[in-house]
Amino acid sequence: MAQDHRPPIESGCPDGFQYMHPVMRKNYGDWDYHEHPRPGVLLHVAKNGDQIWTVRAGTQRILDVFTLRTLCDIGDKFADGYVRFTIRSNIEYMVADEAKVQPMIDALEAEGFVVGGTKNSVAMISHTQGWLHCDIPGTDASGVVKAMMDELIDEFKENNMPNRVHITTSCCQINCGGQGDIAINVQHTKPPKINHDLVSNVCERPSVVARCPVAAIRPALVNGKPSLEVDEKKCICCGACFPPCPPMQINDAEHSKLAVWVGGNHSNARGKPTFQKLVAAGIPNNPPRWPEATAIVKRILRAYKEDARDWERINDWVERVGWPRFFELTGLPFTKFHIDNWRGARRSLNSSTHIRF
Amino acid sequence: MADQHHDTPMLDELENGPWPSFISGIKRLRDKHDDTRINGMANDLLGQLEHSYETRKGYWKGGTVSVFGYGSGIIPRFSEVGSSFPESKEFHTLRVQPPAGNYYTTDMLRQLGDSWEKWGSGLVTFHGQTGNIMFIGTSTENTQHFFDEINEYGWDLGGAGPCVRTGMSCVGAARCEMSGLDEMKIHRTLLNNFTDDVHRPALPYKFKFKVSGCGNDCMNSIERSDFAIIGTWRDDMKVDQEEVKKFVARKGREYVIDNVITRCPTKALSLKDDDTMDVDNRNCVRCMHCMNVMVKALSPGDDQGATILIGGKRTLKIGDLMGTVVVPFMKLETEEDYEKLTEMAEETIDFWAENGLEHERCGEMVERIGLVNFLEGVGIEVDPNMVNDPRQSSYVRMDGWDEEAEKWFNRKAEEKAAS
Numbered sequence: 001m002a003q004d005h006r007p008p009i010e011s012g013c014p015d016g017f018q019y020m021h022p023v024m025r026k027n028y029g030d031w032d033y034h035e036h037p038r039p040g041v042l043l044h045v046a047k048n049g050d051q052i053w054t055v056r057a058g059t060q061r062i063l064d065v066f067t068l069r070t071l072c073d074i075g076d077k078f079a080d081g082y083v084r085f086t087i088r089s090n091i092e093y094m095v096a097d098e099a100k101v102q103p104m105i106d107a108l109e110a111e112g113f114v115v116g117g118t119k120n121s122v123a124m125i126s127h128t129q130g131w132l133h134c135d136i137p138g139t140d141a142s143g144v145v146k147a148m149m150d151e152l153i154d155e156f157k158e159n160n161m162p163n164r165v166h167i168t169t170s171c172c173q174i175n176c177g178g179q180g181d182i183a184i185n186v187q188h189t190k191p192p193k194i195n196h197d198l199v200s201n202v203c204e205r206p207s208v209v210a211r212c213p214v215a216a217i218r219p220a221l222v223n224g225k226p227s228l229e230v231d232e233k234k235c236i237c238c239g240a241c242f243p244p245c246p247p248m249q250i251n252d253a254e255h256s257k258l259a260v261w262v263g264g265n266h267s268n269a270r271g272k273p274t275f276q277k278l279v280a281a282g283i284p285n286n287p288p289r290w291p292e293a294t295a296i297v298k299r300i301l302r303a304y305k306e307d308a309r310d311w312e313r314i315n316d317w318v319e320r321v322g323w324p325r326f327f328e329l330t331g332l333p334f335t336k337f338h339i340d341n342w343r344g345a346r347r348s349l350n351s352s353t354h355i356r357f
Numbered sequence: 358m359a360d361q362h363h364d365t366p367m368l369d370e371l372e373n374g375p376w377p378s379f380i381s382g383i384k385r386l387r388d389k390h391d392d393t394r395i396n397g398m399a400n401d402l403l404g405q406l407e408h409s410y411e412t413r414k415g416y417w418k419g420g421t422v423s424v425f426g427y428g429s430g431i432i433p434r435f436s437e438v439g440s441s442f443p444e445s446k447e448f449h450t451l452r453v454q455p456p457a458g459n460y461y462t463t464d465m466l467r468q469l470g471d472s473w474e475k476w477g478s479g480l481v482t483f484h485g486q487t488g489n490i491m492f493i494g495t496s497t498e499n500t501q502h503f504f505d506e507i508n509e510y511g512w513d514l515g516g517a518g519p520c521v522r523t524g525m526s527c528v529g530a531a532r533c534e535m536s537g538l539d540e541m542k543i544h545r546t547l548l549n550n551f552t553d554d555v556h557r558p559a560l561p562y563k564f565k566f567k568v569s570g571c572g573n574d575c576m577n578s579i580e581r582s583d584f585a586i587i588g589t590w591r592d593d594m595k596v597d598q599e600e601v602k603k604f605v606a607r608k609g610r611e612y613v614i615d616n617v618i619t620r621c622p623t624k625a626l627s628l629k630d631d632d633t634m635d636v637d638n639r640n641c642v643r644c645m646h647c648m649n650v651m652v653k654a655l656s657p658g659d660d661q662g663a664t665i666l667i668g669g670k671r672t673l674k675i676g677d678l679m680g681t682v683v684v685p686f687m688k689l690e691t692e693e694d695y696e697k698l699t700e701m702a703e704e705t706i707d708f709w710a711e712n713g714l715e716h717e718r719c720g721e722m723v724e725r726i727g728l729v730n731f732l733e734g735v736g737i738e739v740d741p742n743m744v745n746d747p748r749q750s751s752y753v754r755m756d757g758w759d760e761e762a763e764k765w766f767n768r769k770a771e772e773k774a775a776s
Contacts, residue, residue, distance in 0.1 A: 005425035006505055010556065011513045012549040013524065016456030016531075016541055019465060024531045031534040033653045044532050052532060062493070064382035065470045065479040066389065072463035072470075081463045085483040087525065087576065094532070112377050128486060131409035132402075133434060133450060133493055135419045140409065142379045143371055150374030175671045176486045179580050207715060213674045240673055246418065253413035266580050268572035269646040270620050273579050275677050287410040288367040310616050311650065342676050 021082040021094040023052045039159050040115035041101060053095050055079075055104050058114040058124045058149070058156060061089040062132065062142050070111055078104035088124040088166075090117050114149075114156060122155035122165045122301065126178060130171040136243050137171035138186035138256040139285050144169050147289040148184075148297060155301065162308035162317065165301065168264075173238050179264030181314040182300060183276045184293055186285070187259035191235040192248035196222040203228070203245035211240050258283040258293050262300060262326075263315035274315045280332050296332070303329040322356045362387070363404030363442075367411065386479045397444035398478045398494065405442040422449050422497050424504045427556040430514025431500055447496040448478070451504060452489035452515040454555075457526050457544035459484065469507065476503035487565070488525035489515040513552075519716075520558035521551040521706070525582075526568035527575040535648060536570030537588030537661035538689060543568050543698070547584075550699050554706065561713035561722075564706060571657065572645045578669065579680045583719040584702060585666040590658035591686055593638040600654035605632040617647050662688045663698075667705060667731075668720025678720040681728060685742035704735040738768060 017025060027046035035043045042054040060067070071091055075083050078100060079093035086092060091113075093104055105115050117123050125148060128134065130141030148167070155161065168180035175185055199205070205228055209217045216234035220227055228248065230241075239250035250256070260283065264276030279300070283293050300314075307329055308317035318326050327334045340348045371380045380403070387399035405416055422433035432450040439446030455461075469490075473481060478494030485491040495503060504514065515523030524547065527533070529540030547566050554560065567578035570588040578585030605613050610628065618626045622644055625637040634654070648655045665687065666680030684701070688694050705719065712734065713722045723731045732739060741747075 005501070008424065008426045008504070008556075009508050009513070010552045011508075011511060012552045012555070013454045013513075013545050014456040014511055015545065016458045016460040019456055019460040019462045020458075020531055029530040029536065029539065031530075031532065031536070032656075033534055035652075044534070054532070058376070060377040060379040060382055061482055062379035062382065063481050063483070064386050065474050065481070066385050067377075067382050068466060068470050068481060072466050075463040083461050083463065083466070084528065085459045085461075087459075087484070087488070089483060091483075114376065126486065129493075131406055131415045133417060133432070133448070134415060135417045135434065137415040139413075140406075143368075143410070146371050146374070146376055146378060146380075149376035153375050174673055178486065178577060178671070210714075211674065211716060238673070243419075251414055256413075264580075266574050266577040268574060268579075268642075268644050269649055270622055270644060273574065273679060275580070275679075285413055287413065288370040310612075311620065311646070344676070 019082065021052065021080060021096070023050055023096045024094065026050065027052075036119045036159070037101075039121060039157055040105070040118055042118060043098075051096060051098070053098055053101050055093045055095075055101060055108070055115060056086065056090050056117050057092075057108045058090050058117055060142070060146065061124075061127070071113075074104065074107045074111065078107050086117075086124075088117070088126045090124050114153060116157035119159045120161045120163050120165075121157070121159050122152050122161060122167065124156065125149060125167045125169055126180070127169040128171050128176040134171060135246075136174075136239065136251070138188065138239075138251045139171045139258065139290075140287060141169055141171045141177070143288055144184065144290050144293065147291075148294050151294050151298065152301075161301075161305055163311050163313045165304075165314070166264075167297070173240075179266060179276050181262060181265060181276075182297055183261040183264060184297065185259055185261065186256055187281055188237040188239050188250050188252070188256050189282075190252055190255040191230050191232045191237055192239070192241060192250045193252075194228065194230070195247040195249070196225060196227040198247035199227040199245065200225055202247055208241050208245045208248070211244055213238060213240060217241060253285075256285055257281060258285055258290070260293070260296050260300070263318055265313045265315045267313070270311075270316055271319070278338055279326070279330070281337060299330050299332075324356065362400055363407060365403050365407040368403060368407050383480065390474070390479060392474065394444075395474060395479050398448075399445075401442035401445040402448065402478070402494065405436060405438060405445060408438060408441070417448070422500055424501050424514070427514060429517050429520050429556050429558045432517055433497075445478075445494065448494045449497065449500050450494065451477075451492040451500060452485065452487070452517055452523065453492060453507065453512050454515040454523050454548070455484055455488065455490050457524070457541040457548075458528060458531055460531070468510065469512070472503060472506045476506065487515070487522050488567075489523045514556065516555045516558075516563070518558040519560045519562045520556070520564070521548070521554040521560070522563050522565045523555070524548045524566040524568065525576045525578075527570050529568070529570040529588075533570060534652065535573065535588075535645065535657060537590055537657050538568065538570050538586070538663055540568045540570050540588075542695070543586055543663075543689065546695050546699060547586075547702055550702070551706070560706070560710050562716050562718050564709070564719060566702070572643050573649065579666050580669050580677075581671065582669050582680065583667065584705065585669060585680045586698075587664045587666065588657075588661065589643045589664050589686065590661045592658040592660035594636055594641060594648070594658050595656040596634055596636060597654050597656075598633045601634045601651070602632045604651050604654050617650050620646050622646075662686050665698075665701070668718070668723050670718045670720050674716070675721050675724060678718075678724065680720070681723065682740075682743050683732065683737055685740055701735070701737075708734040738764075 127141040168177035170177035220229040259281035261276035420433040476499040526540040526544040530536040565582040567582035627635040665684035669680035
């Protein structure tokens with residue numbers, strides 16, 4: 001079917017200045033300080049005294065056009081028509097006039113959006129696509145997040161935590177959701193089940209072999225067909241072979257579990273950035289509301305809230321009180337799986353007499 | 358259609374509770390939209406999702422879909438259970454690059470929404486984890502139509518696959534007093550220099566730029582980007598002693614000592630008896646903590662610039678890596694400065710494209726060949742700020758010691774002459 005295609009205009013990343021609130025344009029690079037008048041509201045003051053008020057609201061992230069237009073209506077009617085989104089998919093409205101703040105909050109809440117997510121709150125959970133759109137998901141993401149945020153909504157709307165809490169979820173071990181103070185990630189527990197009839201037609205075998213982090217995959221002839229086999233003693237069930245080779249099915253309704261990691265912190269404040277560490281695993285992948293995972297998250301949050309000092313993120317807190325105390329306070333089991341054996345793991349072992357009793 | 362809704366007992370559970378429900382949103386598209394194409398798509402999407410919830414499996418497969426002239430920017434999805442859910446059997450996502458800093462007007466959002474309901478499912482996310490606007494769900498044919506329409510009024514696709522990916526930058530100078538950079542300019546300068554590498558995947562694997570205006574690193578650049586640009590300063594931090602006194606008066610000495618003074622990672626702060634603050638600027642590492650607490654009293658210095666780190670990424674394949682400092686400080690003011698930054702990014706990507714293995718992130722390559730080989734490859738001189746500690750292992754051949762020491766002394770002499 002011959003058809004004339006139009007060549008693309010390679011405009012790349014658009015200029016944000018044209019969509020920016022005029023007060024922000026005017027004071028670009030000239031801000032003096034900010035305040036937190038109430039949860040969900042930020043006040044930034046420029047060196048010349050200009051003010052910009054920001055109202056932040058949590059959304060369902062997967063927006064239908066009706067919801068998008070509702071958000072736009074609120075922006076037109078109660079704000080100045082300028083919005084931005086945070087990287088945790090909260091929407092922010094900026095206005096220059098404090099009088100517009102409360103009516104906007106009322107309008108957002110009347111439509112079911114949740115004002116909050118600032119300062120030392122539990123932020124909106126950043127998450128992945130899950131069963132809604134991903135090709136390799138072990139669980140849903142939007143559903144897990146909806147179920148958890150239902151339970152954590154008060155912590156989103158208030159500023160009661162020692163410091164901010166970033167939670168993330170990821171529907172496979174690639175962890176697109178990223179590092180978080182608390183991360184809830186799929187953790188496969190069994191090697192892939194291979195459909196040997198399909199491998200040679202679907203998979204580029206050398207690249208699948210190369211993908212394995214522990215060299216557990218070998219080319220093999222199975223039933224007279226070229227295929228791949230997995231050395232199950234070596235396999236760490238990471239699922240890296242599944243995206244390039246779908247016949248190596250890693251997802252399992254029963255054996256793909258959830259794991260919880262804590263202490264990922266990308267800020268340089270106080271200490272250097274830290275990666276998250278395993279604290280709980282073997283959690284059932286239990287749609288539609290994943291109560292077991294939520295219960296563990298709430299248990300960790302409760303211990304952190306009660307025991308951490310002001311400004312301590314979860315990693316700061318654990319560093320101060322020690323991991324034995326973390327497991328004691330949360331009631332989570334400490335197992336052989338918590339001891340790292342990946343390359344460089346010796347750095348994570350205690351080679352001192354620094355022990356708390 | 359309306360009388361043949363899939364039963365969704367599990368998904369219905371997600372309509373309970375106070376947090377906004379994405380299921381209710383998809384149901385609105387199924388029940389309330391006046392386009393039967395969208396009604397059917399939403400219905401079958403819910404049907405397939407319910408099937409996933411029941412069986413605890415995903416049913417989307419990738420494929421090859423692109424728009425004319427590009428090889429990237431579309432996430433193709435074909436349903437494995439399309440015969441049961443035919444109206445959403447093709448459900449591709451378009452990744453569209455947002456403006457740097459994620460600023461929009463409501464007019465712009467409406468325009469995008471109008472185009473999307475004409476050609477797609479009506480579902481959209483601001484933004485995906487890489488930083489794109491994600492227009493979720495359209496057919497292979499409509500992918501091109503939607504792109505043509507929004508491309509005409511100023512939007513372009515982002516990256517997907519082994520290419521330069523869509524960038525991210527924080528709110529930055531537009532609304533934050535901590536910002537030490539022109540994040541938007543850096544973001545657009547870099548990304549739009551690599552437009553070809555965004556649209557035509559030809560690299561070993563993905564390559565991400567992320568810009569944060571200060572060490573708080575709200576964009577998670579150090580942990581999640583191959584090329585992180587972080588704002589910093591090299592003169593003294595600014596202390597408004599009157600504001601310090603006010604803060605102490607309001608919060609009390611104990612609070613300031615416990616939450617500011619003793620939290621400084623290099624013990625560079627001291628609270629004086631007259632409630633003013635001393636800063637040992639020589640030993641301040643720009644961690645941002647004291648400024649986060651005392652926003653009015655303490656501010657970044659004026660001689661601002663960027664620290665650049667290379668090679669952050671998550672686990673696959675060799676384990677998590679943070680970015681590594683390769684440029685402790687560079688000014689980003691003049692056009693020459695920006696050219697230098699762009700050249701450095703080009704050198705980095707060229708060297709990695711040449712030497713990286715297939716599916717090997719830049720940081721993994723650095724891990725494999727060693728930082729020094731990378732630095733020599735891209736023409737950057739060694740600097741003690743690149744390491745936490747010098748070498749521990751004596752297993753190294755060092756018969757070029759004298760020449761290397763000579764280089765160092767010559768560089769130091771040049772720096773002294775230039776200052």
